[in-house]
Amino acid sequence: MGRLVMKFGGTSVADIERIRNVARHVEREVKAGHEVAVVVSAMAGTTDRLVGWCREAAAVHDAREYDAIVASGEQVTSGLLAIVLQDMGIPARSWHGWQVSVKTDGVHGAARIAAIDASELRKRMEQGQVAVVAGFQGIGPDKRITTLGRGGSDTSAVALAAALEARCDIYTDVDGVYTTDPRIDSKARKLDRVSYEEMLEMASLGAKVLQTRSVELAMVYKVPLQVRSSFEAPDAANQNRPDGSGPGTLVCDEDSIVEQHVVSGIAYSKDEAKVSIRKVKDKPGVSASIFGPLAEADISVDMIVQNVSTDGETANITFTLARKDLRKALEVLQGLKDKVGYHELTHSVDVSKVSVVGIGMRSHAGVAAKMFKSLAEKGINIQAITTSEIKISVLIDEAYTELAVRALHSAYGLEGAN
Amino acid sequence: MGRLVMKFGGTSVADIERIRNVARHVEREVKAGHEVAVVVSAMAGTTDRLVGWCREAAAVHDAREYDAIVASGEQVTSGLLAIVLQDMGIPARSWHGWQVSVKTDGVHGAARIAAIDASELRKRMEQGQVAVVAGFQGIGPDKRITTLGRGGSDTSAVALAAALEARCDIYTDVDGVYTTDPRIDSKARKLDRVSYEEMLEMASLGAKVLQTRSVELAMVYKVPLQVRSSFEAPDAANQNRPDGSGPGTLVCDEDSIVEQHVVSGIAYSKDEAKVSIRKVKDKPGVSASIFGPLAEADISVDMIVQNVSTDGETANITFTLARKDLRKALEVLQGLKDKVGYHELTHSVDVSKVSVVGIGMRSHAGVAAKMFKSLAEKGINIQAITTSEIKISVLIDEAYTELAVRALHSAYGLEGAN
Numbered sequence: 001m002g003r004l005v006m007k008f009g010g011t012s013v014a015d016i017e018r019i020r021n022v023a024r025h026v027e028r029e030v031k032a033g034h035e036v037a038v039v040v041s042a043m044a045g046t047t048d049r050l051v052g053w054c055r056e057a058a059a060v061h062d063a064r065e066y067d068a069i070v071a072s073g074e075q076v077t078s079g080l081l082a083i084v085l086q087d088m089g090i091p092a093r094s095w096h097g098w099q100v101s102v103k104t105d106g107v108h109g110a111a112r113i114a115a116i117d118a119s120e121l122r123k124r125m126e127q128g129q130v131a132v133v134a135g136f137q138g139i140g141p142d143k144r145i146t147t148l149g150r151g152g153s154d155t156s157a158v159a160l161a162a163a164l165e166a167r168c169d170i171y172t173d174v175d176g177v178y179t180t181d182p183r184i185d186s187k188a189r190k191l192d193r194v195s196y197e198e199m200l201e202m203a204s205l206g207a208k209v210l211q212t213r214s215v216e217l218a219m220v221y222k223v224p225l226q227v228r229s230s231f232e233a234p235d236a237a238n239q240n241r242p243d244g245s246g247p248g249t250l251v252c253d254e255d256s257i258v259e260q261h262v263v264s265g266i267a268y269s270k271d272e273a274k275v276s277i278r279k280v281k282d283k284p285g286v287s288a289s290i291f292g293p294l295a296e297a298d299i300s301v302d303m304i305v306q307n308v309s310t311d312g313e314t315a316n317i318t319f320t321l322a323r324k325d326l327r328k329a330l331e332v333l334q335g336l337k338d339k340v341g342y343h344e345l346t347h348s349v350d351v352s353k354v355s356v357v358g359i360g361m362r363s364h365a366g367v368a369a370k371m372f373k374s375l376a377e378k379g380i381n382i383q384a385i386t387t388s389e390i391k392i393s394v395l396i397d398e399a400y401t402e403l404a405v406r407a408l409h410s411a412y413g414l415e416g417a418n
Numbered sequence: 419m420g421r422l423v424m425k426f427g428g429t430s431v432a433d434i435e436r437i438r439n440v441a442r443h444v445e446r447e448v449k450a451g452h453e454v455a456v457v458v459s460a461m462a463g464t465t466d467r468l469v470g471w472c473r474e475a476a477a478v479h480d481a482r483e484y485d486a487i488v489a490s491g492e493q494v495t496s497g498l499l500a501i502v503l504q505d506m507g508i509p510a511r512s513w514h515g516w517q518v519s520v521k522t523d524g525v526h527g528a529a530r531i532a533a534i535d536a537s538e539l540r541k542r543m544e545q546g547q548v549a550v551v552a553g554f555q556g557i558g559p560d561k562r563i564t565t566l567g568r569g570g571s572d573t574s575a576v577a578l579a580a581a582l583e584a585r586c587d588i589y590t591d592v593d594g595v596y597t598t599d600p601r602i603d604s605k606a607r608k609l610d611r612v613s614y615e616e617m618l619e620m621a622s623l624g625a626k627v628l629q630t631r632s633v634e635l636a637m638v639y640k641v642p643l644q645v646r647s648s649f650e651a652p653d654a655a656n657q658n659r660p661d662g663s664g665p666g667t668l669v670c671d672e673d674s675i676v677e678q679h680v681v682s683g684i685a686y687s688k689d690e691a692k693v694s695i696r697k698v699k700d701k702p703g704v705s706a707s708i709f710g711p712l713a714e715a716d717i718s719v720d721m722i723v724q725n726v727s728t729d730g731e732t733a734n735i736t737f738t739l740a741r742k743d744l745r746k747a748l749e750v751l752q753g754l755k756d757k758v759g760y761h762e763l764t765h766s767v768d769v770s771k772v773s774v775v776g777i778g779m780r781s782h783a784g785v786a787a788k789m790f791k792s793l794a795e796k797g798i799n800i801q802a803i804t805t806s807e808i809k810i811s812v813l814i815d816e817a818y819t820e821l822a823v824r825a826l827h828s829a830y831g832l833e834g835a836n
Binding site for chain 2: 016019050053054056057058060061062064065066068069072075076078079080082083084086087093094096098099143144145
């Protein structure tokens with residue numbers, strides 16, 4: 001049956017009873033003949049408590065110490081799951097990042113995995129021992145604990161699956177990837193399969209099912225990724241569909257998707273902010289003089305709209321960025337006022353980004369036109385647009401988010417049977 | 419000013435505010451010119467919570483996993499203290515047991531320190547960086563995290579001080595070692611100095627100020643050990659006495675104690691249980707047949723009284739042991755009934771052990787006689803007696819514990835001026 005990496009998030013391991021439920025999922029896969037590694041997050045609430053202590057200790061604090069503190073949450077869960085598995089008669093052993101070892105770069109707090117030496121794990125898994133690996137962490141070149149940033153356990157799981165040449169099942173509190181957020185549109189339909197590219201767009205556009213970097217990694221290493229629910233009954237959960245896919249959503253190569261939709265899903269994000277710089281002197285290099293300093297301050301800019309103002313001599317520049325970066329961006333821009341020479345700086349957080357994602361767009365015209373028409377029919381004004389090969393995103397008034405999502409979900413025929 | 423190891427227990431680091439207070443103690447010593455290493459316990463309550471989870475996961479659980487889980491508590495504290503120190507402008511770095519590294523034997527849950535490689539720590543301390551070391555933990559020959567058993571942070575601190583050739587200050591919730599428990603006798607007096615041997619006896623006889631093994635280690639490696647309070651004002655606390663000793667109690671070689679008392683303190687322990695085996699056939703080897711199996715079951719026996727019974731052919735054997743071992747001991751003894759051939763097995767937990775400790779006993783006669791006389795005057799019956807070179811212990815009815823302690827404290831003239 002081959003090797004399998006199973007990943008469980010914080011709500012799935014929130015207390016010992018839930019950890020027992022996780023162990024029953026593991027038991028099922030072991031009994032089915034898999035060699036299993038499990039990647040676990042910290043018990044829900046733990047990371048927030050640890051982060052809170054760091055902040056209370058000092059508003060600005062050393063990322064090395066932050067990492068050493070915060071990584072302890074996953075270490076506790078991995079030990080507890082190992083104990084529960086052993087108690088069920090399943091050989092198991094916990095592994096911290098430095099023990100595996102998961103080698104990362106030295107960027108504490110947001111490290112990237114450089115290499116995983118899984119030889120010892122592989123040996124023990126062959127002998128029938130389940131490896132319970134603390135997610136979200138590794139060891140840096142300075143021999144100190146690193147963490148991968150919030151949500152990094154997904155990335156840990158995919159990287160481990162790549163190192164073990166294993167399949168990766170991500171257990172979460174939803175049972176798969178949906179055409180849109182079911183809390184917004186009750187007609188949202190679970191996708192059986194979705195391509196890496198689409199999942200990547202959805203993840204970075206606000207769908208919170210998987211962490212963006214984990215999808216990137218899965219795509220690069222061609223790790224088959226399955227999203228499924230940890231709250232299904234462990235013993236009923238392996239009733240696979242006739243085509244061999246599992247009960248959740250399989251994220252895979254687009255070649256593996258037989259029936260392709262033009263549009264696979266509607267994503268939205270309310271984590272956006274908009275900044276407008278009015279009457280910038282329209283001279284060569286003005287964009288660079290604005291976006292250069294923002295990049296240096298580690299602020300990612302998303303949509304950019306630039307247009308010449310009515311006087312013909314100045315331009316208005318509007319762009320979006322993550323809401324959490326707004327304050328820092330405004331500080332940077334205020335510092336540039338004299339150098340760049342602009343008239344006014346305004347901002348707004350009452351915006352959201354709604355996106356249409358689908359691989360089929362590549363070969364189908366008219367997707368964007370349908371989007372703009374649907375929104376216009378509901379009286380929703382589009383403030384900015386960005387596109388890629390497989391997605392179109394628009395910036396709208398935040399109050400219209402749900403209306404826009406439902407309109408688009410219907411316009412592209414994504415509704416389920418119910 | 420030399421190197422200094424400062425150790426703070428769980429109540430001293432119970433929250434960020436208290437950790438800040440600890441940092442101020444550290445700051446004072448750094449400013450006084452010391453190269454400082456700090457050993458910290460887990461925040462009060464943390465270890466109990468982690469142990470509770472292990473028990474909930476499985477009543478009997480793998481000691482390796484227990485260690486990996488429980489060690490996380492000290493790791494969090496060490497990181498938090500490092501952050502607070504850095505925030506105060508004091509260079510600091512946290513160290514987990516495996517990072518130092520503190521090498522232990524492989525007895526998970528109750529490991530002994532085998533060696534400490536403090537070369538990296540020493541180098542950084544010379545450069546002015548405070549080393550904040552997670553107590554209670556090390557790394558075993560199997561490259562897995564080990565813990566030293568409850569209270570092991572004292573031992574971590576003393577072992578580190580030995581490796582660094584440093585003095586060791588143990589900060590606790592009392593301000594020193596007293597002639598007896600001040601909660602029992604308000605006339606208890608703080609000792610300026612006490613010898614390793616006396617402290618060792620007091621610790622193993624129930625005085626909870628220091629862990630027995632830490633005192634043993636300090637004695638072997640001649641580490642000067644000072645017990646002082648973490649709740650004194652950090653800036654006032656360095657007002658040393660004219661003789662150079664600190665504000666707490668110095669535990670040191672007896673040669674360093676100028677004015678020796680015959681008796682230094684009265685200790686007591688209510689963690690005792692008594693077992694009596696009546697009418698054992700009095701034949702050669704009968705003691706071995708009883709105490710051999712108890713030792714194999716890892717049960718330590720303390721006082722033993724054996725006397726021939728009235729029939730002249732059988733003996734009664736009475737012994738004491740730790741209350742927590744009673745159930746296991748009774749099981750072992752019941753299993754021996756046919757083989758050993760005894761008439762009756764009885765037990766009691768209504769006993770306590772009261773001890774008189776003092777190096778001066780070696781050269782003074784009459785110490786025991788005074789003890790027996792004092793107890794007799796109060797009508798307290800002695801059930802068993804053990805002695806060593808520097809202590810006499812008696813087993814009495816638990817209800818008389820406080821009365822006995824006060825009577826002895828007075829009889830040996832230990833009262834303070836107040």
